[in-house]
Amino acid sequence: MAMNRERPTILLVEDHRTTRTFLADNLTVDGYEILMADCARDALRLLATKFPDLAIVDLGLPDRDGLELLRDVRESDGAAGRIDRHIPLLVLTGRTGELDKLRGFDRGADDYVSKPFSYPELRARIEALLRRTERKESRGLLRAGPIQIDPLARQAWLHGDRLELSKKEFSLLRALASDPTRVFTREELLRGVWGYATIGRTRTLDSHAYRLRRKLGEGGDRLVLNVWGVGYRLMDGAAEEAVT
Amino acid sequence: MIIATTGWIVAAASMALVLRLRTLSAWRMELVARACHELRGPITVARLGLELLAREDGCRPEAVRAIELELASAGVALEDLSVAHQGRRGPWRLGAVDVAALLAESVEAFRPLALARGVELGHHCQGCSGVVGVDRVRLAQATGNLIANAIEHGDGHVELCGRTDCAGLEISVNDGGPGLPAPVGDLVRRARSGRGRRGRGLAIAADVAQRHGGRLVAAADDGGSRLKLELPLKQG
Numbered sequence: 001m002a003m004n005r006e007r008p009t010i011l012l013v014e015d016h017r018t019t020r021t022f023l024a025d026n027l028t029v030d031g032y033e034i035l036m037a038d039c040a041r042d043a044l045r046l047l048a049t050k051f052p053d054l055a056i057v058d059l060g061l062p063d064r065d066g067l068e069l070l071r072d073v074r075e076s077d078g079a080a081g082r083i084d085r086h087i088p089l090l091v092l093t094g095r096t097g098e099l100d101k102l103r104g105f106d107r108g109a110d111d112y113v114s115k116p117f118s119y120p121e122l123r124a125r126i127e128a129l130l131r132r133t134e135r136k137e138s139r140g141l142l143r144a145g146p147i148q149i150d151p152l153a154r155q156a157w158l159h160g161d162r163l164e165l166s167k168k169e170f171s172l173l174r175a176l177a178s179d180p181t182r183v184f185t186r187e188e189l190l191r192g193v194w195g196y197a198t199i200g201r202t203r204t205l206d207s208h209a210y211r212l213r214r215k216l217g218e219g220g221d222r223l224v225l226n227v228w229g230v231g232y233r234l235m236d237g238a239a240e241e242a243v244t
Numbered sequence: 245m246i247i248a249t250t251g252w253i254v255a256a257a258s259m260a261l262v263l264r265l266r267t268l269s270a271w272r273m274e275l276v277a278r279a280c281h282e283l284r285g286p287i288t289v290a291r292l293g294l295e296l297l298a299r300e301d302g303c304r305p306e307a308v309r310a311i312e313l314e315l316a317s318a319g320v321a322l323e324d325l326s327v328a329h330q331g332r333r334g335p336w337r338l339g340a341v342d343v344a345a346l347l348a349e350s351v352e353a354f355r356p357l358a359l360a361r362g363v364e365l366g367h368h369c370q371g372c373s374g375v376v377g378v379d380r381v382r383l384a385q386a387t388g389n390l391i392a393n394a395i396e397h398g399d400g401h402v403e404l405c406g407r408t409d410c411a412g413l414e415i416s417v418n419d420g421g422p423g424l425p426a427p428v429g430d431l432v433r434r435a436r437s438g439r440g441r442r443g444r445g446l447a448i449a450a451d452v453a454q455r456h457g458g459r460l461v462a463a464a465d466d467g468g469s470r471l472k473l474e475l476p477l478k479q480g
Contacts, residue, residue, distance in 0.1 A: 016289075022289060094284040116284055119292060
């Protein structure tokens with residue numbers, strides 16, 4: 001999911017309403033798109049459906065400890081939850097002890113800011129984290145859940161394991177991964193990947209999708225999803241958002 | 245037999261006393277931890293709210309900066325408080341400081357108090373350049389304590405002066421009051437040893453100066469008192 005550098009999206013997970021509102025207002029004025037959650041459950045839902053560029057996480061959440069939320073994100077396999085396990089996570093908390101900080105970093109925090117904090121400093125840290133992410137993206141790497149794709153090297157990995165894909169399988173995966181929860185119509189894929197000018201009755205797309213799904217292993221049935229009568233999408237994002 | 249029984253009774257009583265003291269100490273630490281927890285939220289909210297106010301038209305930026313500096317000082321005091329039970333102080337953040345701006349913000353922060361007390365508060369700088377290797381907020385804390393002292397015990401006019409030269413930074417606070425009741429060293433020592441309610445602000449200012457390799461001194465003046473922070477800092 002490529003970052004919108006013009007207006008990056010930040011998920012703000014904070015249960016204290018005034019802090020959340022004031023922080024969101026400041027960040028909005030500074031040009032960020034803000035998603036807000038007041039508990040870990042909502043945070044996970046937004047991470048899985050809205051794909052923010054960065055998350056600011058308070059540790060004292062009402063339903064679960066924020067450290068567990070960090071662990072869930074970092075251990076997400078992407079196929080089930082569609083959460084980008086590599087999303088920059090900034091912890092913003094009143095727990096200020098050295099041990100607390102070590103625990104935070106151990107569970108996957110990229111940065112740790114103690115309350116009370118200076119807003120300009122927080123903003124500078126957010127920018128630094130986003131810059132780092134942007135550098136990775138500028139290399140052209142695509143990431144969708146457990147799948148990582150390097151279009152230049154024409155290589156793909158699942159959970160870090162390299163996938164052996166044919167030329168068309170790779171192109172199909174790359175096309176779907178460019179917008180993982182969007183449904184690509186059969187026509188779009190046949191034109192874009194196979195270069196077909198006219199779309200007749202062909203099983204080419206289905207057979208390639210079938211083979212690609214098999215190569216994606218056990219979790220493959222939750223990837224490369226067939227939307228009957230329409231086409232394919234890589235992951236089921238919108239559906240879950242609608243029911244939660 | 246009697247001696248042995250008495251020994252056991254004394255040992256048991258001592259053990260009970262130790263346990264009681266430990267429980268009491270743990271409870272005190274818990275109370276401090278709770279107070280710190282409860283202070284973090286309001287200071288965070290106040291700083292964020294101030295940041296929003298600063299973006300609005302018609303807002304006096306110098307007043308906003310002064311309040312922000314005061315809230316930052318409160319944050320530093322909170323950090324000190326939260327690690328006090330370990331016999332430590334909170335972290336020091338050394339960096340570059342614009343001395344003229346810092347003094348202006350300190351004066352602005354105390355202007356309402358000075359007005360309420362009918363004290364005229366002024367400041368001036370002599371060749372004030374930036375200095376490096378300073379904890380800005382803690383220096384503001386030290387300066388603020390001297391200003392508050394002067395407003396409370398001085399008379400009529402309080403003047404804050406800053407000066408930087410090759411020897412470092414000098415910040416002095418002059419007031420037209422009756423002067424210090426005792427040598428500054430004695431007042432600081434008394435406060436450090438926990439004796440008396442007076443002099444705590446002076447002790448904080450002296451500690452900040454010492455931590456920067458400098459000192460707090462009382463300089464001779466025609467009338468009133470003149471306290472001076474002398475810090476051997478590099479100009480930056």
